[in-house]
Ligand SMILES: Nc1ncnc2c1ncn2[C@@H]1O[C@H](COP(=O)(O)OP(=O)(O)OP(=O)(O)O)[C@@H](O)[C@H]1O
């Protein structure tokens with residue numbers, strides 16, 4: 001007997017990853033388990049998309065370093081990948097556009113294979129195998145969904161005036177969102193209090209992290225500046241890379257210190273000084 005039809009999902013996490021921590025990686029594993037436990041989804045790929053330098057967040061080091069650290073961190077994963085498109089854009093890209101980009105990049109849905117000539121099909125399959133890291137992707141006739149994966153702080157930031165365009169929130173929620181609980185945040189209450197989030201509540205998956213883990217990149221940078229150990233908060237190859245390139249110190253933390261909330265300025269036209 002055939003089981004219920006599963007919807008393929010690509011999980012996309014956008015963020016500074018400054019630097020990538022074990023919790024960023026855990027988010028993917030938690031989200032995949034949660035979605036697959038529903039019996040409705042099959043997670044076929046994870047994409048980590050470091051934000052570009054144009055984001056100008058305080059202490060944000062160069063995208064090339066953040067990208068390389070994310071690559072080192074995901075080397076041992078057979079399904080989480082790192083994508084450079086967002087970080088290579090000359091200006092900051094709103095998250096809705098990043099979701100759209102990845103949705104449009106998905107390999108076209110497979111047609112009926114009997115109709116496709118062998119050479120063309122082999123080429124198509126190679127493209128698809130390269131796209132899906134573990135090359136174990138099954139033949140699905142439908143395009144996967146791209147769901148934004150984020151922590152509850154990002155979901156709650158939807159309410160910060162002028163930080164997110166309403167149409168962007170609607171576009172993101174239309175694709176679907178997976179939100180990992182974070183201490184100090186109450187995503188269920190937040191969804192209940194927002195009309196737009198309530199409308200899309202069936203497309204928002206809240207994943208409760210029972211093993212509370214409040215690692216944050218801010219905490220890691222602070223510890224590094226103070227010469228304290230961050231071992232076991234990040235993958236070892238990432239830690240080695242940070243040390244080799246002397247990445248986080250008092251000077252790097254001052255980067256963009258004179259710029260206040262870059263995205264906010266973009267929408268309001270406010271000056272940074
Ligand atoms: N401990 C955590 N629990 C749940 N989600 C997290 C955690 N740490 C990071 N995230 C999520 O990971 C994504 C990328 O995080 P990002 O690097 O922008 O933030 P961060 O680690 O909180 O960094 P910073 O401390 O520099 O603000 C965001 O969606 C964020 O909410």
Ligand SMILES: NC(=O)c1ccc[n+]([C@@H]2O[C@H](COP(=O)(O)O)[C@@H](O)[C@H]2O)c1
Nearest residue numbers: 014015016051094095096163164165263
């Ligand atoms: N309007 C938007 O699209 C918008 C606003 C704020 C943050 N973000 C994104 O959220 C992610 C996390 O940002 P923070 O590190 O500032 O929490 C980043 O990838 C950033 O680009 C998007």
